Amino acid sequence: MSKKRARLTKPTAQHRDPGLEEVMTGTTVFNVPFPADLSTLKGMSPLVIRFPYSVEYLHSYGQDSPFFAGLANRKLLGTRCGPCQYTYATPRLHCPACGRETDWTELPQQGRVHTFTTCYYGSEEFLKETPFHLILVEFDGVDTLLLARLIGVSGPEEIRIEMKVKAKFRRNSQLKTTDVYFVPA
Numbered sequence: 001m002s003k004k005r006a007r008l009t010k011p012t013a014q015h016r017d018p019g020l021e022e023v024m025t026g027t028t029v030f031n032v033p034f035p036a037d038l039s040t041l042k043g044m045s046p047l048v049i050r051f052p053y054s055v056e057y058l059h060s061y062g063q064d065s066p067f068f069a070g071l072a073n074r075k076l077l078g079t080r081c082g083p084c085q086y087t088y089a090t091p092r093l094h095c096p097a098c099g100r101e102t103d104w105t106e107l108p109q110q111g112r113v114h115t116f117t118t119c120y121y122g123s124e125e126f127l128k129e130t131p132f133h134l135i136l137v138e139f140d141g142v143d144t145l146l147l148a149r150l151i152g153v154s155g156p157e158e159i160r161i162e163m164k165v166k167a168k169f170r171r172n173s174q175l176k177t178t179d180v181y182f183v184p185a
């Protein structure tokens with residue numbers, strides 16, 4: 001190891017002086033000392049401030065918009081490729097097989113559980129709802145599956161492959177994929 005590299009290496013625990021862990025909270029300051037002599041300002045320590053920060057996104061659904069407009073109107077939309085005679089439950093704007101633009105089509109609102117999983121951990125948005133059940137729904141006449149939440153069962157032992165389920169929609173659409181969920185039919 002070169003001398004330069006060695007200097008950049010963090011000191012190990014045994015070389016560091018003992019001390020308490022740093023905390024990220026501090027005292028609210030109302031009067032910041034300010035020198036009368038402005039020439040000393042360049043030697044001033046940097047001010048560090050802490051404040052909450054949030055971001056509001058403006059997000060376009062683009063060509064996927066009809067799917068969400070469908071959810072808001074209690075309709076489940078998929079797409080269909082004419083030449084391939086293939087129907088996608090999760091809409092594909094272009095057919096992955098032949099590349100042609102697909103057409104919107106309404107899906108049945110009843111289907112069957114193809115497979116399922118129970119989530120005991122989730123991302124921040126869904127963490128408070130754990131455990132919850134996710135299912136892949138299989139529809140008659142549709143060639144791909146739809147991922148959705150299954151509500152109305154007390155535990156995974158009540159879920160069965162091939163179990164009949166029906167779609168339900170949130171009364172107040174959030175224009176999110178979670179606007180639709182399934183319950184035992």
Ligand SMILES: [Zn+2]
Nearest residue numbers: 081084095098
């Ligand atoms: Zn196609």
